[in-house]
Amino acid sequence: KAGVTQTPRYLIKTRGQQVTLSCSPISGHRSVSWYQQTPGQGLQFLFEYFSETQRNKGNFPGRFSGRQFSNSRSEMNVSTLELGDSALYLCASSFLAGGPGELFFGEGSRLTVL
Amino acid sequence: DAKTTQPPSMDCAEGRAANLPCNHSTISGNEYVYWYRQIHSQGPQYIIHGLKNNETNEMASLIITEDRKSSTLILPHATLRDTAVYYCIVRVEAGKLIFGQGTTLQVKP
Numbered sequence: 001k002a003g004v005t006q007t008p009r010y011l012i013k014t015r016g017q018q019v020t021l022s023c024s025p026i027s028g029h030r031s032v033s034w035y036q037q038t039p040g041q042g043l044q045f046l047f048e049y050f051s052e053t054q055r056n057k058g059n060f061p062g063r064f065s066g067r068q069f070s071n072s073r074s075e076m077n078v079s080t081l082e083l084g085d086s087a088l089y090l091c092a093s094s095f096l097a098g099g100p101g102e103l104f105f106g107e108g109s110r111l112t113v114l
Numbered sequence: 115d116a117k118t119t120q121p122p123s124m125d126c127a128e129g130r131a132a133n134l135p136c137n138h139s140t141i142s143g144n145e146y147v148y149w150y151r152q153i154h155s156q157g158p159q160y161i162i163h164g165l166k167n168n169e170t171n172e173m174a175s176l177i178i179t180e181d182r183k184s185s186t187l188i189l190p191h192a193t194l195r196d197t198a199v200y201y202c203i204v205r206v207e208a209g210k211l212i213f214g215q216g217t218t219l220q221v222k223p
Contacts, residue, residue, distance in 0.1 A: 105157030
């Protein structure tokens, strides 16, 4: 079974631009969550979607947004990029939302903002 | 607002058991303890989780104290490929894991 797929794997943007990252969950998984990882802050929860609805949101500004499609694929968007948005963005999927099951993480999208 | 405390780093000799401790003194009765690890530049990998009882799978064992205020992850025969950052997490809400700083485990030959 294919794992969680994130695209693109690497990208470089400049301040003020916007970026869209994509995540394809494991087939059959309906919950997708997003995390940001930086050297200073570690892994931080961004938001979680289940059946196209955002069920949970972390403490990030409104420049960070996401959505989930009917096929469970998810995208996250960051507008008006800042240097501090440089990070590894990780997507994770699980079969259920709320259950005790494990999260399966993708390899991440590494964003560099210049 | 991590709910767990772990030592920042540990060493282990190859072939020996690695015992990674975690304190979660404020854990609620229905919160699970999860362990993930992250090998450099890869996504976190699920290891094991438990509620009250000790758990074992092909990767590791999880020992949870009776009062559930602490736990230990045991890698029975550590290899060099087990060198990674290990995160102990108390699951807060659906899909939301609060990661702390984790323990960097260095397995040495």
